[in-house]
Amino acid sequence: MSIERTVLVTGATGRVGGQVLAHLATAGTVRIRALSRDPAAASAALGPDVAVIGGDLTEPDTLAGALDGVDAAFLVFPSVTADRAAGRLVATLTEQVGHVVYLSAHGVPEHPEPDARPDGTILGSHAHLESLLARSATRYTFLRSSGFAANTLGWAPQIRSSDVLRWFVPEASRALIHEADLGAVAARALTGDGPHRAVHHLTGPEQLTQAEQLAAIGAALGRTLRYEELDPEQATARLFPNLPAEVGAGIIAAHEAMVGRPEPVTDTVRRLLGRPALTFARWARDHAQDFAGPR
Structure with a gap:
């Protein structure tokens, strides 16, 4: 089975990122790469099937090696604390990666202002990232999640x-949504050929x-x-x-x-995965x- 694309996962040792990795591993045609500030520790945690590359989202200049040859990326951004680096990060990502799947949050305005600025809140940070990605990404998918279980x-x-x-x-x-559902939806977006600009409101059932x-x-x-x-x-x-x-x-x-x-409750998980949300x-x-x- 030939490899069709290379996918970069940020937050790979976290709960949602770990689920993204698990679902990508079943695809078979994906080369999986994980980004970590501590590659040795991440490699020990993730095992030999995941290539771990060093890099720090808050220091975009460190990402060149991780992004080389990447077709799609799953982005978990350190909201609020790293807002200062958001502009440079998105510019670096979108220059090299064709599709960014961003873990956002319910409560971001349906249509954020094109120049939404961070305001020190989590939702403000998400709105800022979404506005940056919407302006510069060739293709994006926003996963506006309800509260995490x-x-x-x-x-x-x-x-x-x-x-x-x-x-x-x-x-x-x-x-509240199970992280396994977020991982499954993200993996589907990263490996599929859906719309170039997708926004999904994801909740539990x-x-x-x-x-x-x-x-x-x-x-x-x-x-x-x-x-x-x-x-x-x-x-x-x-x-x-x-x-x-x-x-x-x-x-x-x-x-x-x-x-x-x-x-609110949505049926988005059912619609995207063909089964009810967990x-x-x-x-x-x-x-x-x-x-x-x-x-």
């Missing part, structure tokens, strides 16, 4: 040691409150877990001690907004071991 791994330390989760806004309702998410994790563990609500001041101080106060407050405010306006209950079973441990 894997974000609930932030609960794991508490659940491993107790049946009580002390968190905020239990009634915030979300359509259902809306669940945070309390219902906790119950699903409990069911996967065979335990009854209890949600103890923290007020915004307690949550900011206890859960986000290393973030600027306004950032922690913004996270909580966004969840408060999802009580009255839950995260449920949060499935995700909880897949990750039960992450929440288990000495008690």
Whole structure:
């Protein structure tokens, strides 16, 4: 079987990037390349079937070797912290790569301003990257994801040691997506011949409150877990001690907004993959071991 294209994956040792690699590996006609700031560690983690090339997205001048001969790239950008490098990065990428599949986020305006500038927020950073790519990429695919199911791994330390989760806004309702679905959609885009300018809003198949998410994790563990609500001041101080106060407050405010306006559900995963999106209950079973441990 001949190799048809070379695909570069950034964030390859992360949850979504790892799923992209796993799905690409089944394609058979793809030469897979991963970008890492620490090639030795990434090579040990990813195994011999993935060529790991050194490079840093925040330093675009380091990417020449990684981009040489690449047909398509999966881009996970370090939002906010690397916004200063976004312009140079996109210019470097799009000069050498024909198709960029960018992991963005739901909440970016449907049609971002052509010159959208970063404003210090995650959505502002995504809008900025999208506007840069839309101006200069020969072909792009934006994966505007709902909340990641894997974000609930932030609960794991508490659940491993107790049946009580002390968190905020239990009634915030979300359509969390399994990283395996993101990886499958990304791999399909990277290896297919779809439209030159595609934007996909990707979600899980259902809306669940945070309390219902906790119950699903409990069911996967065979335990009854209890949600103890923290007020915004307690949550900011206890859960986000290393973030600027306004950032922690913004996270909580966004969840408060999802009580009255839950995260929407789309059928995009079903439409693109020909099967339903994976449920949060499935995700909880897949990750039960992450929440288990000495008690």
